[in-house]
Each structure stands twice: as structure tokens, then as C-alpha cells.
Amino acid sequence: MERLNVEGGNAPPRVMRPRMLSLKQLEDCGADHLIDVREPGAWCAAHLLGSYCIPVSMIPAFAGWFVGEGESVALVAADEDALETAKTHLARIGLDNIVGAYTGVIPAAAQGRDLGQVPMIKTQEVKRRIEAADNGWTLIDVRAADEREQAKIDGSTHIYAGHLNEKWQDLDPLASYTLMCASGMRATVAASWLSSKGFANVDVYLGSMGAWNANQG
Amino acid sequence: MILEKIKTPGLSHLSYIVGSGGKAAVIDPRRDCEIYVEKARAEGLTITHILETHRNEDLVSGSPVLAEWTGATVLHGPNAGGDVAFAKTAREGDTVEIGQLKIEVLETPGHTDDSLSFVLHDTAYPDGPVGVFTGDALFVGDVGRTDFYPDRAREVAGALYDSLQKLLELGDQTLLYPAHGAGSVCGSGMAEREFSTIGHERRNNPRLQIKSRDEFIEAKLAEVH
Structure with missing residues (x-):
């Protein structure tokens, strides 16, 4: 452009x-x-x-x-x-x-x-995985940096959805990734992009930050 | 006389057609340009000028297409980071006459080096401008991003501050016509409302409440996008 x-x-x-x-x-x-x-x-x-x-x-x-x-x-x-x-x-x-x-x-x-098919997983499962502290699993937050400044899930890694255009190459296709954003929309874009690049173990946090916040307290 | 906003969904891009006395100007046309020609013809207007507030990076400009269809002159700001092949370079103080409307060029760099604002005067009612097309310098509820020249972050944030002062000097009565509304990647703080005045922004826009140039620069440098 x-x-x-x-x-x-x-x-x-x-x-x-x-x-x-x-x-x-x-x-x-x-x-x-x-x-x-x-x-x-x-x-x-x-x-x-x-x-x-x-x-x-x-x-x-x-x-x-x-x-x-x-x-x-x-x-x-x-x-x-x-x-x-x-x-x-x-x-x-x-x-x-x-x-x-x-x-x-x-x-x-x-x-x-x-x-x-790519699973959509819910808050309970995300919490379970965080608590299990599995080394082979990463929660990737694909929101913009300013959104992440407001609130984030401890233990999540930040890669903006658009930046996965190149950064997918830094990830391990054999590892397991859950993608999250504010709702699950951008997370699906991101998960689907990884899936198209041959990542077999990706899923989407349905509801993402919104669902996480709704489940606190 | 008409002034109509044409909104492009998804991009939240706002373009405008303004016409008087059989002539019309289009500000920041999108690439599918039929809508401008159809609107102009429906009003009996000929598009004589196409005004670009800056070189966009989130959409393809329709200016070269519309110019080819209509023969209109395209104006673009200086320092566009390349010679904009389809446009003439406009400078501070240049004017375009559209019937009884006079459009005056104001250089408002900061968001980009080539950013222009176009000040709208009604020559029949000449006491102060009636409106201003601000591009991505000033939005409703936010101001332009200044993170596109990381090596010159402080300089361009300062430039935007100075540009905003020029816009504020147009007076509170001036209607505001920015190039984007809420939902655009060009600013996350924009109001849902797509109509405002310089006066309303002076009182309400959070970025215009910062009173010193240095504080403004610090606030812009602290932004993350």
C-alpha cells in the first residue's frame, strides 16, 4: 500500500x-x-x-x-x-x-x-493448564500491546496477531499452543494461521480475556 | 452546497465530498471511487480537486483513479517519503476555490511528515473558518499516532503538538472532519461520535488537556500500539 x-x-x-x-x-x-x-x-x-x-x-x-x-x-x-x-x-x-x-x-x-478441526477451550481448561505448568504448552496473547497493559493473564506470552506473519517461524510446530485475545476472534485468526503452517497442536481460548475476567472473584 | 461524509466500513476510514457553485473537492478518496463521481453528478457538480491529507498505509488511495476519471488535480503534502507520482505538492497557505468555498492548506506534520489539514472557509460568511479536514492529525477524542518514525519519536511527537496548536487557533466554531472514526487501527482512543468541533475537542479531547509541549511528548512516547 x-x-x-x-x-x-x-x-x-x-x-x-x-x-x-x-x-x-x-x-x-x-x-x-x-x-x-x-x-x-x-x-x-x-x-x-x-x-x-x-x-x-x-x-x-x-x-x-x-x-x-x-x-x-x-x-x-x-x-x-x-x-x-x-x-x-x-x-x-x-x-x-x-x-x-x-x-x-x-x-x-x-x-x-x-x-x-481446532478445539475451542474454556476458562477452566486454561486454568488447569496454567496450574499444571506444562513446559510443552504456551498461552499466546495476540492482542495489541496497549490492551495487554490494561490486564493480562500471568504466564501468557505476547505476540501481536499480525506479527505472527513472521514470528510463527520462531515457534515450535511440535509444541502445544493456546491462542487468546479479548474474545477469541483474533485468537482464531492466529490459531488458524499457525494451523495452516503445519502446527498440529493449537487451540483457541473461547471468550479469552473477557471470559477470564468474568470468572474472577 | 454540500458536504458529505463517505465512510468505509472495516477500515473506519472517512472521506468527504464538498461542493459549491458547480465544483467539488474530494478529500481522501478510497480506491473504489464510483461513489464520489455518482454523488457529484447527482448534485450537478464537477470534481476539480482531490485533496490528500497524508499518505495512508492502511488503505489504497483512490486519488489516481479518480483523477484519471475526472481530470481533477490531486494535492498532496511535502515530504511524502517519495515523489507522489499522481499529485502536485501543496504548501502552507495554498488555496483552492470550490464555488463560494475557499479551502486553505495548513501543514500539520507529526503523524506523518506529509500531513496536511484543509481549512474550509465560506467566503459569504468570512468571520473564521467553518470547518477543517484534519486527516490523522486530530480525531474526535484522540490525536494521531506518532510511532511511525521510531528514530525520531521525540521530534515527530513535538511536531504533532505544534500542529495541534495550529488547529486550535482556527477557533472553537470550526467543525472537525477527521480521516478516521472509532475502530480504526490509527487510534484506539477515538470517540464513538463522528462529529465534533475544535471547541468541543479543546474541552474534551484527553490529549488536548496536556498543557505543555514536553508533557505531550512524554505522553506520546509512553503510548504502545
């Missing part, structure tokens, strides 16, 4: 709705990124392998962290209307290389595809 705002960007494509792909076409499209724009709960329950989750309303704030200029993107959505909104959001931040889109995650399971 910085480059485009000096040199001048071109007009976005007039057709905002992406080309629909069959499951086979999606699997063969070779996109650099497979982004699932459904809600966090939907992605955690079942997702196409290799996909990561950026819910449609979070695209303007987060897609730019993970998708580089010119890189190709395939989208997965619950319905075609969400795809139009997703593509509009992507165009406004200069990401135009959308090779196509797919709807129908559950039907993919019915066609025999192996779908990924």
Missing part, C-alpha cells in the same frame, strides 16, 4: 464477485493463500486443510498482515454474498489477485475430504 500510494494504484476490478470454483478446481488452483472468511466457530468446527480464517469483517484490519502484494488468494465462504463483501474489503487494501472462491465446507466432508 505504501508503494501504491506513492506511485498510484489503478482502479479496482469492476466485477467484485469472485469466480466460483468447484472443490476440485479449488484444490488445483495453486493459490498462495486459502482464506476462510466464515465465523471463527465455523472454521474451528471444520475447515479445508491448509486454510486459515479471517472472518469477513476482520479482513480490512488483518489480511494485509498475512497476504503480500501480488500474492494470490482463494476464498472460502458460507455464501456468495459474503464473498462479494470479502472481495470489496480486499480491493480497498490493494489485494486484487483473487483466483476464485468456494462455498460448501460440509459438502466437502460428504465428498470424502479430510477436514481440519
